[in-house]
Amino acid sequence: MQSWFMNGRYMLTRDGHYLVASSYRALLQNGGKLECHDLIWGKLLQPKHRFILWLVAQKKLLTKDRMLGMGIVCDSANCVLCDKDELEDHTHLFVQCEWARAVWRDIEQWMGEQIPQQDTMGTLKYIKRRHWCKMKREVIAAIHGSLIYFTWQARNWKIFRGISVHTDRVIQQIQSVLRERIGMFIGSKEAGKCIGFLEKLCY
Known part of the structure; x- marks a missing residue:
């Protein structure tokens, strides 16, 4: 300096x-800037969802593997969502975990689009490369970000409150949040380019 x-x-x-x-x-x-930052900080994601997605894209959430690496003692290092003998890290929790995969399969049916199973940054890159209009890319990135957020929330509720969150509840939460956010922009010029897709999600 x-x-x-x-x-x-x-x-x-x-x-x-x-x-x-x-x-x-x-x-x-x-x-x-972080790659795909425009999708991470898109207008369709709630602020708290953006923040968690940003952390996950950099693998900075305090998952159990990171806690162990910092010398923090955990009762168990296994994933609490699928109850399998699998170390909880970013890849397992958001890609490999059967609980998260079950949510994503139903969300894909709702969207009518199939997104390859990969880590968060890989998913965002895939979305960005698709020849979709900007609004559709932002919507699908927001759906992915909401899945990340509610998966992390369900994990924390299981650990800290002893509450098991059913996948159906998370699917309903994601759909409710996205319908509300889409409703704020449904009349925009950008939304008009993929109005059929948006109406399918909202109605």
């Missing part, structure tokens, strides 16, 4: 004035 100020002049701007934004960018150096 000492190199930013030389000979009485601030070097990150032409006129020598200090700008927080310039300093922030310099501190970041070459750090770019």
Whole structure:
């Protein structure tokens, strides 16, 4: 940071004035935006869903494998949703777990689209590459983000409240949330490009 100020002049701007934004960018150096950030922070996801999706895309949730890596003692390192002898990590919890897979199969039927089973970033990349209109990509990314959020919530309820959440309840929650969010934009020009798809989800 000492190199930013030389000979009485601030070097990150032409006129020598200090700008927080310039300093922030310099501190970041070459750090770019997270890939598929536009889908993660899309308008159709609720803010709390965006945040959890952002963490999962970077594999930063405090799953049991990460807790063990930090030296945090767990009663059991196994997944509590499928009750199998499987270590709870991001890949298992959101891709391989039978509980999460059961939810995703029903959600795919509701959407009328099949999305390959892969980690969250792989799923977002797949959605981004599809030749769908922007609104359809955002809707399907929001559905995926809601699945991530409610899976994490169900996991936490099982661990901390002793409550087992049935997959049917999660499916209903995802559908309810997405219908409400879609309803906010259904009259937009962008929505008109995939109105048949949106109406299928909403009615």
